[in-house]
Amino acid sequence: MADVESGEVLEPQSRHVVYCGVCTMPPEYCEYGGTVKKCQEWLEKNHPDMYIRIWSPEALAAATASLSIEAQKRAAKDAQKKAAKAEAAEKKEADKIAHSIVTIKRIERNKRKYVTSVSGLEAFGYELKKVAKDFGKKFATGSSVTKVPSGGEEIVVQGDVSDEIEEFILEKYKDVPEDNIEFVDDKKAKKAAAAAAGGS
């Protein structure tokens, strides 16, 4: 017999509102967001009916009719400023990403005991705590966020997983380009330093 819930089954009353895929606001508010051009492209592609309702010349004329010429001018100037600001911020972000490096470091703690540290993921917009959790799950080992003396934070994973971790990062955290990942082997660095010191 089928399960019968007690009480009446109600039709859902919740409205479903479309939000802009670019600025996240209801599309009728995109004009205030500073990414108008991109918002329009997105809306035209994804919700052409809404696009016509909001951005057709008739709709725009009706929308500005109630504003004084002065207010229209101020609004246009404001929109321009916002767009310029958004563009500059976007460019800055892109520059930052292009120049950021994720460093995977294999560190020898004791003889044949390694930890792997990963630093720099925050520059690509990832939350280190979450990533540390993901690493821990993926490699079934301890993984945590620790402070580094220089002031930032890094993720420390127990064991030598440096090769696997690169693959995992490329697969899961797609904002990190392969070219922006570097490897450091801490043991070798130490040895090299020791050798250099000893040789002088």
Add this chain to the structure above:
Amino acid sequence: MFKKDLTPSPKQKLKSSIQRSLRQNLLSTYPLLTPYIDEVLPKKSSLLSMKLQGVERATLYIIDDSTPLFYEVDKADVPLLPHLKLVHRFPQAFPTIRIDRGAIRFVLSGATLMAPGLTSAGGRLPDPKEGPERAEDGHWTRELKKGEPVVVMAEGKEEACAVGMLVAGTEEVKKNGKGPVVEDAHYLGDGLWKLNTE
């Protein structure tokens, strides 16, 4: 209230006794939500809370892991306020006023909502009369008092753009025609709107 971006903090599961009292609080603050309460807070789902640091400390309540419902400002006498996404889902359940088109961009940049944006031709304040609290033309039919929660609609727009607490009663706003009406609102595009609740 949330002009700056917020950083997500860990979500906490709430005890069922606290869930029950929040449900009561929500219904007494927003009686018109009653017909939808089982949809807003399904009995089987569990309610989570997330601490926020806005202008004041606040707590956001979340259901189904990531759906924001309402927030509580850590300050005496501020009512429980709905997240705009909840307002968009159940607009009929909240008292509203409407700003004119010219005021939209100010409200969406976090400015205090001032009386002239409501008293002008494009604005709308309650229109007291008999009948349901929400008239068919969208006017609220009861004057709203200082300290009451209010949803801010906008001329020519279908969806609400802000929510907050009145710092002046609507009768007073009509009479004086100037001064602040809603301070520290939660508005489209602010830190709370953009907060990742996943």
